[in-house]
Amino acid sequence: MSQSIGGAAITVGITSDTLRYYEKIGLLPRPARNAGGRRIYREKDLTRLRFIKRAQALGFSLQDIRQLLRLRENPIKCSKAVRALAQEKRDSLLLQMHEIENMQRELTLLLNLCPGVGDSCPILDRLARDESRPT
Amino acid sequence: MSQSIGGAAITVGITSDTLRYYEKIGLLPRPARNAGGRRIYREKDLTRLRFIKRAQALGFSLQDIRQLLRLRENPIKCSKAVRALAQEKRDSLLLQMHEIENMQRELTLLLNLCPGVGDSCPILDRLARDESRPT
DNA sequence: CTACGACTTGGAGTAGACTCCAAGTCAAGA
DNA sequence: TCTTGACTTGGAGTCTACTCCAAGTCGTAG
Numbered sequence: 613m614s615q616s617i618g619g620a621a622i623t624v625g626i627t628s629d630t631l632r633y634y635e636k637i638g639l640l641p642r643p644a645r646n647a648g649g650r651r652i653y654r655e656k657d658l659t660r661l662r663f664i665k666r667a668q669a670l671g672f673s674l675q676d677i678r679q680l681l682r683l684r685e686n687p688i689k690c691s692k693a694v695r696a697l698a699q700e701k702r703d704s705l706l707l708q709m710h711e712i713e714n715m716q717r718e719l720t721l722l723l724n725l726c727p728g729v730g731d732s733c734p735i736l737d738r739l740a741r742d743e744s745r746p747t
Numbered sequence: 748m749s750q751s752i753g754g755a756a757i758t759v760g761i762t763s764d765t766l767r768y769y770e771k772i773g774l775l776p777r778p779a780r781n782a783g784g785r786r787i788y789r790e791k792d793l794t795r796l797r798f799i800k801r802a803q804a805l806g807f808s809l810q811d812i813r814q815l816l817r818l819r820e821n822p823i824k825c826s827k828a829v830r831a832l833a834q835e836k837r838d839s840l841l842l843q844m845h846e847i848e849n850m851q852r853e854l855t856l857l858l859n860l861c862p863g864v865g866d867s868c869p870i871l872d873r874l875a876r877d878e879s880r881p882t
Numbered sequence: 883c884t885a886c887g888a889c890t891t892g893g894a895g896t897a898g899a900c901t902c903c904a905a906g907t908c909a910a911g912a
Numbered sequence: 913t914c915t916t917g918a919c920t921t922g923g924a925g926t927c928t929a930c931t932c933c934a935a936g937t938c939g940t941a942g
Contacts, residue, residue, distance in 0.1 A: 659875065663874050663875050666874050667874055669853075670850050670853050670854055670857075670874075671847070671850040671854070680871065683868075683871065684868075684871045684875065690868075691861065691867065691870075694861075694868050694870050694871055695858065695861050695868075695870065698858055698861070698870055699858060701854060702854045702858065705847050705850055705851045705854070706851065708847055709844060709847050709848065709851065712840050712843055712847070713844065715804070715805050715806040715840055716840045716841065716844070718804075719806075719833055719836060719837045719840070720837060722805075722833055723830065723833055723837065726826065726829070726830050726833075732826065733818075733819075733826040733829050733830075735826075735829050735833055736815065736818065736819045736829055739798050739801050739802055739805075740794065740798050740819065
């Protein structure tokens with residue numbers, strides 16, 4: 613069961629432009645073509661695409677995914693490398709989380725300072741202050 | 748106490764290029780110049796810069812910051828608008844956090860599946876699987 | 883057969899926040 | 913005075929992940 617680019621795009625939930633883009637950057641191999649030169653996506657192409665989408669949802673960049681795909685195609689699947697990539701990504705996500713948490717805490721602090729009415733603004737004052745040691 | 752662009756950059760921890768960039772996009776007013784046409788940064792410029800850095804550290808984009816600065820310069824300080832911006836930002840940070848948390852949970856799950864040795868890779872298998880219902 | 887939409891290509895544009903460059907000028911120490 | 917380094921300008925390039933465009937071709941319903 614093969615699909616046109618538009619069909620495949622709908623199937624996996626992206627646009628045909630994105631599909632062509634992935635092909636252009638070598639994330640997808642050039643798919644088969646029909647007599648008229650149009651792309652035909654087979655099940656294995658869709659599987660690869662779903663792989664990409666899933667990895668992306670886990671925070672992997674297209675660069676990362678390129679590498680994961682390469683590892684996947686290697687007959688001697690290098691479990692260790694994959695694990696390392698996953699761990700690296702988890703670590704960076706953890707860092708990001710901490711950063712966001714800190715921002716959030718700060719912002720909440722500022723919001724609590726602020727009555728939300730009146731003519732002075734504690735938030736701006738706080739941001740403007742040269743020494744801000746909120747902890 | 749005034750500073751050259753390089754001095755100011757070091758003082759606030761950015762590069763002169765970034766300083767000129769902020770000026771170019773109108774985030775900073777054109778600073779005073781000396782006889783030779785070079786930029787002179789006064790204390791109020793540095794204060795503004797520190798404001799920018801602090802707001803940035805809280806997750807505000809330069810666009811957001813532009814608005815915060817505008818509000819700050821408005822004599823009728825619109826506390827409400829600032830509060831709204833801060834709340835909006837906090838909400839979007841919360842969303843981001845949840846997303847990252849989910850990715851993390853997923854990744855941790857995958858990592859736990861993976862022995863880290865051997866010739867098969869549960870992580871890749873999982874990503875490749877067409878039906879992945881990890882919850 | 884015709885019309886229309888889906889497809890083809892190469893290439894340009896987008897957003898955000900810088901970063902780098904070339905060619906020229908200014909400032910300050912030896 | 914000479915040299916060196918910091919500075920000036922306008923403008924181009926970077927990164928990621930697309931997104932859009934124009935001009936032309938293919939496929940199919942009517």
